[in-house]
Amino acid sequence: MIEIPGFIDLHTHTRYPDNDKFPFIDIDDSAINGGFSTILAMPNSEIPIDSIKNLRIAQEIDKKLKTKVHRVGSLTKNLEGKELVNYKEFVENGITIFSDDGKSLIDDHLADEAFKQISKLGGAVFQHCEKSCHSKPGDIAPPNSNSDLIPINNDEELEVLERDLSLSQKYGTRYHAQHLSTFESVELIKKAKQEGLPVTAEVTPHHILLNNENLDTNNGLFKMYPPLRTEKDREGLVDGLQSEIIDVIATDHAPHKAETKNVPFKDANRGVVGLESAFPLIYSSNIFDIDQMLKFLVINPTKILTELGYEIPKTVNTWKKSKSVFITKSIFKNSLFENENIEIERVLSGV
Template sequence: MIVISGAKALTTRGWLEADVAIEDAKITHVGVAPDGEHSRIDGTGMILGPAFVDLHTHLREPGESWKEDIETGTAAAARGGYAAVVAMPNTDPAIDRGEVVDRVVARASAVGQVAVALAGALTSGRAGEEMSRLDEMYDRGVRIFTDDGDSVGNAGLLRRIMTYLKDRGDVVVAQHAEDPALSAGGHLNEGMASQTLGVLGIPASAETSVIARDLELVADVGIHYHVQHLSTARGVELVRQAKQAGLPVTAEVTPHHLTLTDADIRELDTNLKMYPPLRTPSDRAALVAGLSDGTIDAIATDHAPHAESEKDVPFEEAPRGVTGLETAFPLGLAALSGDLDAVFERMSITPARISGLSRHGRPIEVGAPANLVLVDPLRRWKVGSFASRAANSPFAGWELEGEVMATIVEGKLVYGDGA
């Protein structure tokens, strides 16, 4: 039995200062723990809640294990307070059929530190030309589909996929909204920063034109549509209007888009290069406001590890993406002005609901699966080493407030003292 004592816990009855005991992957006591020999975690002055769930993780396996693999990626997740991640399908080969799903699921159950749910590709090989083996993946439990890394550009194909999946029910069609005809050749947001630095920019319309088109398809077909890594004020407005119109739409935002803007790219540091690019300060303000008022449902990391040698090149040549799992909590906490209810809502409860991970994102109660995170919201720490294989974080060297102290997955301590 593990007992976490003295923490303030987010329970089904609200916040309670209570001992929480865990045995056989379940929560067995909330209140006073029974006597006896237990392995104890002192949570005095800390916060205990449902562990985080990431809707957007790149584990890079199969095919790019020099960047990350399931073992190191899930270790990074555990360190970040996550008990479950949704792995993106832009691997090599792409996760676009049953056979690849089986392979990744087998690896994840052998070496994964946290639960790994898979997102399946919408199109074969993510090539945007024909439907992937959606039925094979659905039959293996895949519920989120996306060609992440690329948009599905062909509206006719996307509409056919939406119609096909709608009959299955319970499915999310997620979109990496980027019109390549508008983004091609660009490396950062089109605006003051791109002009000052003399680097070709990517307009906000590369994102918003895809979202606007997709929302018409959603109004037509009526399937749960999820906007990945929203980055623009106009995009937030489109999602807000769609929700007001009653469309089944959800959206996510990354910690880096909530924290940084294109004005931070002064030295062309490649750890500030990602897609979508960091936008303007007013876009960032709109993302923070949208997250606070619920227009944006979830914080998702878009954890995108790359090797140091790949990022150690001129800005224009560097691959897109930054790591995010290990710094998400303090950045999310800051973006939400220290509101812990909102942190658990946007980083655990809602992402678990969107991804259909019913063992996760549940406030604490007796009998619930023990997927928990212990955090110290006031503790300051310096971002240094990483559990991830990669270190391409724009926050390296930053001092952040709010630290993950322990992560428990299905009753097992996977991160923290004694793990």
């Protein structure tokens, strides 16, 4: 048995508040099963977190979970990229992180204004970088032989990231790049850090463990944003973590009902679940040692959140080294790692 501090996920889609379509208890169970004690909830729920009224609705449910749930306000109303939300009101209510995750804030004029206002308020912009998100969202990374699918080139991410880094420089805005997927992005973050910008970045477990070689383009399970990319990109992201240019591993946990994933790639919803599989799969890959994993899953996300005023409870979980296969316990089975070999298992007390 080994005792390991509870992990902090900077990127969870709780789905609620959503008028009770997804059971909130499933998020709690997934976090507990995966050893996560704190999660940062993205605002793109059916009831979007773009007003204090909606924030309160979400927080009433958050209180029912054993997992500590922290909230992010959206950058724009209904995450449509057209009208900024009232950031001051959110900051006064303890919410200092803003993101339109699932979409980017594309409009340059609005982005300039958002970075300026959020900097003045001491908040942070967390950005999902996707240039065509509001116009013509893509399906899959190149190379891809399925001509029905729209390619998502590396530039989709890089153009937004570059624009944002220049805004962070202009206003001194605290900036966090979400789920980076290209090797070039790591270079941009490296340069920004060398220039002293207040910038951090995350990658997902699936982008450091998998590439797009032999990807089944008929299986909607593999549809996500950002897409799985080439081996060169995967290696770049791993190197980014090894050299501490990338700060955090975050899951982008995105539960979807089977009927929206067991469909052709083109028609599938984007996203995979990740809370339960993150640590056992990363641990079993032997890419990082335990101290590195704790840096990416505990120390760095704690630092990022506490510096922005969020409190992190200190918890410890018990794990057991044993060879088995990973099985998702959540009712949402859109995991990329089902039946993969693992070398460590969570020990749940009282279950």
